[in-house]
Amino acid sequence: MATTLLKRRRGAGRPRGAVASLLAPSTLFMLALFVWPLIVGIGxxxxxxxxxxLDNLRTMTGDSQFWPSVRNTVLLITVVIPLQFAFAISMALMLRxxxxxxxxxxYTWVIPLAISDLAAGLVWLxxxxxxxxLNSVLHDLGLPTYSWLSYQHPLTVFLCILVAEVWRATSLVLVIVVAGMQGIPRDYExxxxxxxxxxxQRLRHVLLPQLRPSLQVALILRTILAFQTFAVAQALTGDNFPLxxxxxxxxYTSLQNADVAAAIALVVLAMSMVTAVVYLRALRDRTPGGSAR
Incomplete structure (x- = not known):
């Protein structure tokens, strides 16, 4: 009996070692590509x-372009994310x-996934x-042309970047939403x-609640990527719309100050993490058997 119990205890210890060996590569990967660069960046x-x-932080906040870049980044995310999800869910429902x-x-709608940010910006430029x-079409129709990307017209500059971002990144949300809908049985509807x-009523009370995990993943991923928006705005406006x-x-490149660049990068990281936590709490399952219990 003692021998049998000893064998069982030894056998029970093996899965833990197997789990540790399976988790080791991903743990090392996270340490090498996230934790260590984060420590270096903070330092x-x-x-x-x-x-x-704290001089680097003071230099960052004292820069004339820092607060406009924060405002523009938050404004772009606040407007572009709801539009992208509205379009993606509408297109996914049509495909369903x-x-x-x-x-x-x-396949036509997901074509922008194969186009880089800079290439998309040049297309819309x-x-x-x-x-x-656009101005060529307006001229051919006998309508007045317009300087859409002029610094004197900040509203149209923002709208041009918004259109380019919606076109470029909605396909990512669409793919995630379509994949989530594939796993929802039609029996409930x-x-x-x-x-x-x-x-x-079916959309609100049946389909969307079951789509919550996919929407949560898409929302977090898309918002984090939206904080990194740069190439499209740079190609369209240069420095007229700082992000x-x-x-x-x-x-980092023009002013050759990696320390201040690291401070701004930490601001982007902090904003991304805060929004991710907010999304996780806002979209968690609040049903009696859900994760919020």
Whole structure:
């Protein structure tokens, strides 16, 4: 009996070692690519010639472009994220209805996934520039042209960047939402329809609650990537619409000050983490058997 118990105890210890060996590569990967660069970045942001200092943070906040870049980044995210999710959910619902050529529509909509940020910005620059396609069409129609990207027109500058970002990144949300809808059985919707639920009631009380995990992942991922928006705005407007990541790039390359660049990068990281926590709490499952219990 004692021998049997000893064997069982030895056997019970093996899964722990197997789990540790399986987790070791991913743990080392996270330490090498996230934890260590984070430690180095924090140290660089608060380190000076004489040791610990807050001069880099003061230089960052005292820069004339820092607060406008914070404002523009928050404004862009606040507007672009709801638009992208509205478009992505609408397109996914249309694909779920299985219209004709639905596969063709899907592959057409995800084409921007294969285009880099800078290339997307250059595409829309050819449309919105003074001699771009949009002004050419307006001229051919006998309508007045417009300097869409001029620094004198901040509203149209923002709208041009917004249109480019919605076109470029909505496809990422669409793919995640479509994948989430593939795992939702149609039986629930059919049962709700039998009991007289309207389309909007089925959407609100049946489909969207089951889509919550996919929406949560898409929302966190898309917001984190939106904080990193830089190439599209840079290609369209240069420095006329400063963003946080653009300021990081400016301090690191043009001003040759990696310490201030690290401080701005930490601001982007902090804002990303705060929004991720807010999303996780706002979209958690509050049902009696859910994770919020």
């Amino acid at each position: 660089q942001a608060v380190h000076g010639p004489d040791g610990f200092t 209805a299985r219209p004709r050529f639905s596969q063709l529509w899907f 050819s449309i919105f520039s003074d001699r771009g396609y 059919e049962a709700a329809e039998v009991f007289g639920a309207s389309y909007w 946080l990541v653009g300021e990081t790039y400016h301090w």
